[in-house]
Amino acid sequence: MTALIPAVAFQELFSRVFVFERYGELLDLLSTSIWAGAVLGLIGGFAGTFVMMRDHSFAVHGIAEMSFAGAALFLLVGYDVVTGSLVGSIVAALLIGALGVRRSESNSVIGALMPFGLGLGILFLSLYQGRSANKFSLLTGQIVSVDASQLTEMILGAVIVIAVLLAVWRPLTFASLDPEVARAKGVPMGLLSMIFMVVLGIAVALSVQVVGALLVLSLLVTPSAAAQQITASPLKVLIFSVIFAEISIVGGIMLALAGTLPISPYVTSISFAIYLVCRVIGRYKRRHSASGRALPAV
Template identity: 50%
Template sequence: MSDLLGELFSFEGLGELLAVPFVQAALLACAVLGLIAGVLAPLIVSRGMSFAVHGTAELSFTGGAAALLAGIGVQYGAVAGAIVASVVFGVLGLRQRERDAVIGVVLAFGLGLGVLLLSLYDGRASNKFGLLYGSPVAVDTADVTVLGVVTVLVAATLAVLYRPLLFASTDPDVALARGVPVRALSIVFAVLVGLTTALVVPIVGAILVLTVMITPGAAAARVTANPLLATVLAVAFAETALLGGIVLSLAPGQPVSGYVALIAFLIYVACRAIGSRRRRPVAA
């Protein structure tokens, strides 16, 4: 690991790489994505939707594979697949006892269909593997446009519904008794998660979506119970993992997803250690 870091920071052309337009576009896309994913992550963790995010990623992968085969923008197919998955999960999987079964069925179907569609694609292999492992440096103008539109939509919805969403996430029974539309909010939140997941897939790949959508929220939950502070920390963790992963991957030219996952995991381990230390009883 030390040799790898030494190779990176001794690489004289790193500054030149950071000045390349497509690298800058990737950094901008990841910065925006880290903001939205970080805001959603604590809510996802508190609502117990980690498995749902994984299932949504598989349907987003399927939609991207279908778009790749049809010769249209992968990002459009990924968004369409994620929306379908989120609606299915929101409508059919609202009951806790049904949720895992519904997600498991849809996840298996999406993954199998996506693999089949990729096998029918005769184009570049990098396009195929990009859906699985991510390729942030392949972000183009169309991707940034879709990212911007979806980000504005998600941010605007969260600005209006954040308080009732937080209430419904932390104590759904009391929220329902107080007249909060828990069912409708569950569907809306599932769609927001689906849209954000669709943006994550082309960058870090369907396999490591949980790294961005779950780990920052899980790490923040280990060190604070304050919702606002947890959100701020989750955003900081997501930004660190995404932007740091890109920078670390530039010099050695390795897939960025591994670096993003490594940074996020180290953050989680550190937060878990801090949380355990705080909860340790003080000897009299």
Template identity: 50%
Template sequence: MDHLRELTNFSLTWELLQQPFIQQALLAAALLGVLAGIMGPLIVSRQMAFSVHGTSELSLTGAAFALLVGFNVGAGALLGALVAGLLFGLLGVYARERDSVIAVIMAFGLGLSVLFLALYPGRQGTAFALLTGQVVAVGLDGVKLMAITTVVVLGILALIYRPLLFLSTDPDVAAAHGVPVKALSVVFAMLVGAAAAQGVQIVGALLVMSLLITPAAAAARVTSSPGRATLLSLTFALVSAVGGIIVSLAPALPVSVFVTSISFAIYMVCRLLGQRGRRGTVAPVEESHDCRHALPSKA
């Protein structure tokens, strides 16, 4: 009987994988995995996990407003996240004030989200999907928006990567060498916002950290090299995002359940491996690479 059930589940999964909307969802998840995997180590090294949470909540504000007025929800989430990233970058340049700035803005944004969702006259299930994700409804337009966002974000990140890595490792020395601290902080915060907005479509506003933070945190447990950490983070994010969708097909449960579970399982395995290999001491990514020679000395 169990064998028959397994065959039925496999057959159902295979049949669903042939459907265009599932294939679009897998492509969207893969794009998000690339985006999250590459940006994650920088987010972790800059201690911006809370800002990811705040940005995702404010992307919910933009998405809820777009839903209320009949605008594209993905575009609304992206706009809300970019505004949030801009505010976080401008008002929270220094780590000592960043958390309080994020908390203040996030509380206001969540209040607006509640208002917009309460005023929405449509199905409450549609509004609830903004919190937990609805990747199967991404559609071709959503995939195009995600592809454009991924290309733009990674292109900008490639241009600022070296000074940003320098700033993430040693902000005082970077500032002394003429690195534009505030400008880079604002730009990177907006890039994080764009990535978080795309994550809302996959796992929802409440769980977006499972792709933007957890894979990078897992990679940091097993390597202290920024390059290897980025490669591992990319792999973990892809496995979590794409694997979560595939595993969720047969039981027909929310995708976010499996994406977050796979991501957490990877983190726990990496944590155990890191503790065993280094006797419980792990060098953080941000302390493992001296970037002071990435830029010339200030004249």
């Protein structure tokens, strides 16, 4: 009898994580969320490539905390949460870009900004008297919160993010990979940093409404970090980053449709699994490269 208790508990847990009843109906009903996830995969892949190239993983977290604070404030006063998230992200991006041009300075600015943003967000949510589900979704994401108008906003945001990154691709890559030489060559480091931080702020704000403020790193950092494990080419890192981000977010949404949990655990689990696989592949490649064996190029 005692041996059956863990089995029953596991079965109950599995039934919460994966519930495939009416899956086809839900798939059709939430198709907008799936398309939104695909758009976010593009944003995450493009922005994440430069996040890793510029070693700005910490900045993503800092902007996400302020995005959370902005969304919580707008929720409290009864305005659009997505707009609040965007305002918070842009404010954080501008502060980081203006106060922390150099990497050492940006880390200290972000370190001061993160607890401030998180504290403000918790304060605003504590004052909010509405549904607790609205509070929870700001932190962990909400699959059913995306409607047609928000999808249009995401597409517009993706176009802006990708267009700007493509426009500054060469100087931003140069400034990211070799900042000292780029500065000596007259590359406008401060302007590029500000442009990228604003673009990153938009990407974070768009991502927060689906995956949540706490776990936005799984979309804007982990896919690109995984891609860097298997290739050193910036272009190939971009391609793999987009692929990994799409698999993580769209796959996470598809699994979340079959369960009762928030979307974040599914997205983060897929994203981390991809990272682990890429780590193994990267280690295998480096080991055989060091031993002088030729491996197929990736």
